[in-house]
Amino acid sequence: MYIRKKYRELLNLADNEFIIPATFQKFIMEREKLHNLIIKGKRGICWCTCCGHNFVSQTKVNCLIKCPNCKQKLLVKTDRLQSYIFKDNLQLLDKIQDTFVLRTFELYSYYSNNNVSHNITEFMRTFIENNSAIDFVSDQVCNHMGYMYVSHFRPRKSWRGRNYRWSYRDIRGMVCPYGLKRILSKTVLKYSQLDTFISKERDYINFVDYFTRLAHYPSFELLIKMKLFNLAKSADKFRSGKNFQEVFGVPKTFYTFIKKHNLSYEQLEVLILIKKEDIKLINKLLRFNNLEELSRYVDLEEAYYKVLKVKRNNEYDYLDYLKACVELQYPMKDKKVLYPKDLKFEHDRVTNLVEVVKNEANDRLIKQRLKTLNQNIYQNDKYIIFPAPSIESLIEESNQLEHCVKTYSQRYALAETDIYFLRNINDKDKPLVTIEVQHNNIVQARIKHNDNPSKEQQKFLDLWQAKILHRIVG
Ligand SMILES: [Zn+2]
Numbered sequence: 001m002y003i004r005k006k007y008r009e010l011l012n013l014a015d016n017e018f019i020i021p022a023t024f025q026k027f028i029m030e031r032e033k034l035h036n037l038i039i040k041g042k043r044g045i046c047w048c049t050c051c052g053h054n055f056v057s058q059t060k061v062n063c064l065i066k067c068p069n070c071k072q073k074l075l076v077k078t079d080r081l082q083s084y085i086f087k088d089n090l091q092l093l094d095k096i097q098d099t100f101v102l103r104t105f106e107l108y109s110y111y112s113n114n115n116v117s118h119n120i121t122e123f124m125r126t127f128i129e130n131n132s133a134i135d136f137v138s139d140q141v142c143n144h145m146g147y148m149y150v151s152h153f154r155p156r157k158s159w160r161g162r163n164y165r166w167s168y169r170d171i172r173g174m175v176c177p178y179g180l181k182r183i184l185s186k187t188v189l190k191y192s193q194l195d196t197f198i199s200k201e202r203d204y205i206n207f208v209d210y211f212t213r214l215a216h217y218p219s220f221e222l223l224i225k226m227k228l229f230n231l232a233k234s235a236d237k238f239r240s241g242k243n244f245q246e247v248f249g250v251p252k253t254f255y256t257f258i259k260k261h262n263l264s265y266e267q268l269e270v271l272i273l274i275k276k277e278d279i280k281l282i283n284k285l286l287r288f289n290n291l292e293e294l295s296r297y298v299d300l301e302e303a304y305y306k307v308l309k310v311k312r313n314n315e316y317d318y319l320d321y322l323k324a325c326v327e328l329q330y331p332m333k334d335k336k337v338l339y340p341k342d343l344k345f346e347h348d349r350v351t352n353l354v355e356v357v358k359n360e361a362n363d364r365l366i367k368q369r370l371k372t373l374n375q376n377i378y379q380n381d382k383y384i385i386f387p388a389p390s391i392e393s394l395i396e397e398s399n400q401l402e403h404c405v406k407t408y409s410q411r412y413a414l415a416e417t418d419i420y421f422l423r424n425i426n427d428k429d430k431p432l433v434t435i436e437v438q439h440n441n442i443v444q445a446r447i448k449h450n451d452n453p454s455k456e457q458q459k460f461l462d463l464w465q466a467k468i469l470h471r472i473v474g
Pocket of ligand 1: 050067
């Protein structure tokens with residue numbers, strides 16, 4: 001793949017100048033310690049691959065345990081384990097000339113024969129300039145059936161542009177916090193607190209996004225200074241405000257709670273709605289999508305424990321149910337209405353009722369319309385045409401002809417369109433052709449399955465339109 005001359009030169013320069021600084025070495029060693037196991041043998045005798053310490057524990061395989069000697073929290077595995085692989089992306093922000101480069105390394109650790117060996121290989125360099133980032137990968141990056149892996153035992157010979165079609169494990173990684181403050185000190189991010197954030201956040205992040213966008217929001221610096229590290233990840237969602245209430249949506253008395261539980265933006269959104277320092281409830285409510293709308297009708301805490309918590313209930317049915325209750329003018333302060341014992345049953349009951357009420361209202365309107373529309377009744381010795389007389393007749397017409405005229409009932413009732421039935425004069429109860437008329441013009445005529453009427457029926461319809469709808473005296 002072609003690499004622009006400028007980047008080609010920078011890559012060559014970096015190959016000569018880049019080193020592994022002592023600060024990054026320290027970071028690697030910290031991460032290496034986590035790439036260890038507790039090997040459990042007979043009678044619960046455990047052995048720590050990190051420090052070699054032996055101890056007895058009844059902790060189960062695949063659980064985490066803290067080594068009593070080196071204090072590392074590690075995964076317990078059986079002594080029958082043949083091999084085990086750890087992989088982590090570690091990242092270092094560096095600079096070549098005036099260009100920032102995010103260097104990505106893979107820390108690859110391999111356990112076998114009671115021994116863990118570690119390898120570190122720099123496989124990607126991301127040049128960050130003017131808020132855009134371009135990735136280059138080394139020829140140690142291989143592709144096996146679309147899955148990318150790093151070949152640690154092949155020496156690096158060259159760099160190439162990243163192939164974005166490959167499923168890389170993305171450009172996310174754990175960023176080295178040491179020395180970051182110094183490298184940021186000559187940039188606009190000098191006071192952004194990004195270095196503090198990185199030193200607290202010991203997890204994978206998309207550093208480029210923080211470096212080019214998120215950390216530039218004034219709210220980012222503010223949130224870090226307030227020690228609200230998870231909220232800082234959504235710094236872009238905060239608008240400025242005169243006081244705590246305006247910025248966070250809750251009174252300042254909630255600050256200690258938000259900080260203590262390091263709330264995320266999604267958790268804060270729930271807190272704003274429930275206004276209660278209850279982290280368990282907040283986490284339980286997190287999985288619902290319509291909390292804001294639900295909160296207009298019900299108390300979310302009560303709604304959760306009485307309705308939403310029940311497995312077969314879902315929030316969409318609940319919302320449907322509540323809206324139907326409002327339409328039916330039920331007392332919306334009555335707890336029996338708000339928190340039904342059997343949601344499924346009550347939901348079906350009230351939604352049917354709403355349908356019936358709606359149909360009744362529409363039926364009354366249709367009956368009134370007939371006074372005028374009946375003037376258009378027309379017949380010859382074979383056919384008769386007359387306006388749809390009721391909601392019931394529309395439903396029957398739909399069912400028998402298997403089309404959807406019943407969905408027109410509301411518009412028909414409101415005089416937005418007119419519906420007529422064409423039938424045999426000797427069999428007036430049997431649906432045959434359904435006609436829609438607008439502004440005295442036939443806009444569609446349909447027989448069963450939405451097919452067109454016969455030639456004879458069409459001729460009769462044309463005559464009706466001319467003589468009756470258009471009042472042409474023949
Ligand atoms: Zn240990």
